[in-house]
Amino acid sequence: MNVVVCVESGPISRATEAALELAGGLGGPTEIVALCATDGPEPELRLTRQMRLSRLVVVREPRFAACDPYVMGQLLACAANHLHASMVVLGSRSDVYGSGMTGAVVAKFLEWPLVSRVESMRLDAAWPTAIISDVRTGGRHARIQIPLPNILTTAPRAPAGGRRRIGTLVAPPATEYLAIETLGMSHELLHSIRNPSTEIESFADKVITAVSAADLMEKLMRIPPP
Amino acid sequence: MANLLVNIDLRAGLPTTSSIFALQAARSVASQLGATVVSMVITGPVALPDLERLARILGESGADRALVCADPLFSRPPFWSDQGRVLRLVTDTLRPRLVFLPAGTASAQLGPPLAVLLGATLVPHASCEISLSNDGEPRLHIARRTPRWDGIESTDALATIRPIVAILKAGRPELVSPGAIEAELELLPMPATTLPAIDVLSSREDAFDAALGAQNLFLLTTDLEVSRLNEMAAMPEGTAIIRNTPDAPASNLDVACPEKLFVLSEQSLPNPPPVVVAARGNIALCGPRKPPGTRFTGVYLRNDLSSPDKLIQDLAAIATGKIER
Numbered sequence: 045m046n047v048v049v050c051v052e053s054g055p056i057s058r059a060t061e062a063a064l065e066l067a068g069g070l071g072g073p074t075e076i077v078a079l080c081a082t083d084g085p086e087p088e089l090r091l092t093r094q095m096r097l098s099r100l101v102v103v104r105e106p107r108f109a110a111c112d113p114y115v116m117g118q119l120l121a122c123a124a125n126h127l128h129a130s131m132v133v134l135g136s137r138s139d140v141y142g143s144g145m146t147g148a149v150v151a152k153f154l155e156w157p158l159v160s161r162v163e164s165m166r167l168d169a170a171w172p173t174a175i176i177s178d179v180r181t182g183g184r185h186a187r188i189q190i191p192l193p194n195i196l197t198t199a200p201r202a203p204a205g206g207r208r209r210i211g212t213l214v215a216p217p218a219t220e221y222l223a224i225e226t227l228g229m230s231h232e233l234l235h236s237i238r239n240p241s242t243e244i245e246s247f248a249d250k251v252i253t254a255v256s257a258a259d260l261m262e263k264l265m266r267i268p269p270p
Numbered sequence: 271m272a273n274l275l276v277n278i279d280l281r282a283g284l285p286t287t288s289s290i291f292a293l294q295a296a297r298s299v300a301s302q303l304g305a306t307v308v309s310m311v312i313t314g315p316v317a318l319p320d321l322e323r324l325a326r327i328l329g330e331s332g333a334d335r336a337l338v339c340a341d342p343l344f345s346r347p348p349f350w351s352d353q354g355r356v357l358r359l360v361t362d363t364l365r366p367r368l369v370f371l372p373a374g375t376a377s378a379q380l381g382p383p384l385a386v387l388l389g390a391t392l393v394p395h396a397s398c399e400i401s402l403s404n405d406g407e408p409r410l411h412i413a414r415r416t417p418r419w420d421g422i423e424s425t426d427a428l429a430t431i432r433p434i435v436a437i438l439k440a441g442r443p444e445l446v447s448p449g450a451i452e453a454e455l456e457l458l459p460m461p462a463t464t465l466p467a468i469d470v471l472s473s474r475e476d477a478f479d480a481a482l483g484a485q486n487l488f489l490l491t492t493d494l495e496v497s498r499l500n501e502m503a504a505m506p507e508g509t510a511i512i513r514n515t516p517d518a519p520a521s522n523l524d525v526a527c528p529e530k531l532f533v534l535s536e537q538s539l540p541n542p543p544p545v546v547v548a549a550r551g552n553i554a555l556c557g558p559r560k561p562p563g564t565r566f567t568g569v570y571l572r573n574d575l576s577s578p579d580k581l582i583q584d585l586a587a588i589a590t591g592k593i594e595r
Binding site: 145147155160199 | 389394470471475479482522
């Protein structure tokens with residue numbers, strides 16, 4: 045079974061790390077393929093032995109930066125098909141837009157079921173064409189069985205006790221490159237669909253540390269109004 | 271903008287705090303722009319008196335219409351493969367330009383595929399505000415923090431090409447006067463689906479659910495006694511306290527999306543602490559600039575836990591905004 049984990053260009057997010065860890069822990073005859081579509085640097089993977097990554101595939105295209113989630117999702121869906129994926133795993137908001145739509149777009153194009161923010165995954169021993177996962181939804185913490193093929197997204201993992209546990213690091217596999225033409229996707233689709241009515245206002249965050257409520261309020265009051 | 275759709279999340283047959291907050295936000299927008307607020311409830315079987323009570327609550331909170339699809343299938347936790355079929359039916363009919371989803375784990379499941387179904391832009395952790403342009407035209411700003419956490423991204427929902435699906439931040443609903451007109455109740459049939467079913471093998475109450483909808487959220491990374499936690503839970507409405515445990519991991523903070531986040535630790539953690547870094551991109555620590563129309567503050571409060579009584583006093587003071595000098 046081929047499991048495709050979508051990874052970002054450059055440093056990967058905690059959610060993507062969680063995706064790689066969960067995919068690596070699936071067990072059985074699984075091949076884990078990291079897939080990255082980018083116009084920028086290659087993914088910086090900090091792989092542990094548990095991640096069991098077999099291949100790293102990069103689709104390089106200079107126009108990606110201008111794409112929107114619908115185009116990126118369709119491209120990842122085409123690439124997942126090309127890689128004969130039975131399952132696609134993504135960080136829940138690991139795309140550059142940070143909205144969490146890419147997984148849903150992939151699911152729509154492949155017509156596979158989507159479950160967001162899974163916390164675990166393992167192959168169902170009794171029914172090897174399904175995945176068992178834990179997920180929170182609607183006030184319930186549920187254990188579910190999701191038929192294959194499917195799309196799963198993972199939430200960022202917070203390290204318990206404030207320290208991140210890192211296993212022995214291993215080198216990533218050699219990068220393979222996929223040309224966009226091999227995916228059966230037209231270049232026209234890569235035209236940007238930017239939203240002209242979106243404005244971005246920049247600011248810098250500042251963390252406040254206080255030792256008591258009074259201390260905190262005093263420091264908060266020193267912040268100038270917007 | 272003819273129809274503004276609000277999906278309602280229920281607990282024990284009643285709308286969650288976040289759902290009421292989303293409904294009130296929708297009412298405010300609809301009243302200024304002349305739209306109809308349609309609330310959508312997808313639930314397990316409901317008795318008629320409970321349905322009427324629900325319609326009254328939704329009406330009091332701002333809904334003009336209450337669409338209800340009740341089926342035994344929806345007694346289980348919500349997933350797109352189940353609830354999506356109803357949302358598809360409703361959106362095919364209403365063609366909404368704006369959909370509000372309440373903060374919560376159900377919206378994390380339903381929001382992204384609903385946005386794709388509508389060909390919409392998805393805005394998580396959204397706040398909304400109406401302003402007037404220089405020529406007097408209304409502008410509906412749907413705002414959120416940028417993914418890199420270095421700014422505010424604001425979309426004018428009235429000018430954008432695509433519809434918008436906004437998962438709103440948590441907030442405290444305003445008190446409503448009982449006895450207002452109840453929402454017009456409509457029962458929907460159960461549509462068929464083509465998606466393969468997801469089987470729920472087991473489920474239990476989500477320990478993190480208490481944090482959803484809280485305006486003030488205190489995250490403890492300490493081993494404070496449970497009795498003390500219970501004492502803290504008696505703090506003002508809109509306040510929730512959770513501990514960073516495997517059962518309620520801090521990685522879910524971005525779904526809770528409170529207005530104010532306080533991280534309490536007796537240790538000297540890196541600044542900012544890793545539990546907050548995990549949520550970064552979704553929750554602010556503390557910034558001098560805030561999204562329009564919101565009070566969005568988070569603080570890392572290092573407290574001396576050797577005197578828990580003082581801590582509880584401090585927390586209550588922060589939650590109420592009353593500090594005695």
